Amino acid sequence: MVNWSAFRPLLTSPFLKNALNGAVKRNMSDHRVIPMQPSKWQWNKFKDLMNFYVLLGVIPLGAITLGTNIFIGPATLTKVPEDYTPKYWEYYRHPITRFIARYILNDPQQDYEKYLHMLYEESERARLRQIERMILNRMEKNEDYQAYYYRPVLAKYHRMSKDAADYLKTIRGD
Structure with missing residues (x-):
């Protein structure tokens, strides 16, 4: 095996040092990394939106208000x-x-009439609830059936079904 220490004088020569200094070196063991810092994306987005809405709303409305106050008064x-x-x-x-x-x-008169209509609707609902309570109390007192759930049957449909049954009876011949 070759003695590696024999190459040491060659590596320390000034010629080889200059050649190595000009070469690209990879500093993989150095601790020069990108420092961690919070993102500025949200701040930049806020500034962009603020500028947009100021240009879109504040400046035109300010100009209209200023012009109205100066020229119309x-x-x-x-x-x-x-x-x-x-x-x-x-x-x-x-x-x-x-x-x-x-x-x-809205016109104040229109708002007032809408308010009166709302009061009327609420009073009608309250009156219907009071009548329903009275009916339920009366039914409980008399131990009655729930007659207000009865839905009347129209006689027209009863006659139609009777005519259809009679017609089927004549066809069958029973």
Whole structure:
């Protein structure tokens, strides 16, 4: 076997050292790794959406509000002709509030009538529940059958079934 220590002077020569320094080295045992850090994806997504909604909503609405306040301004009181009845949205002072009241929100009279209808429906339901309780109490007191579950039979269908039975009887000849 060859003595490997004989090659040591060759490996320490300056020529070979320069050749090895210029070569590509693989540092596999070094601890130079990518440091772990939290992702910035959620933050970037939040910034993108925030910019999008600001450009989409805040800037146009701000411009409309600014223009309305500068060029139109709040309403002023004036004399109303005798034969004119003001609309419900004309009672608001600011033009944006008037626009919202006229085109987006319901008429207060319509809301009031819907509320009255809801009260009427609830009172009818309460009245029907009270009548049902009275009937159940009366049935319990008299130990009666549940007669209000009876569904009347229409005589028309009874006559049709009787005619069909008579016709079948004549065909069979019984």
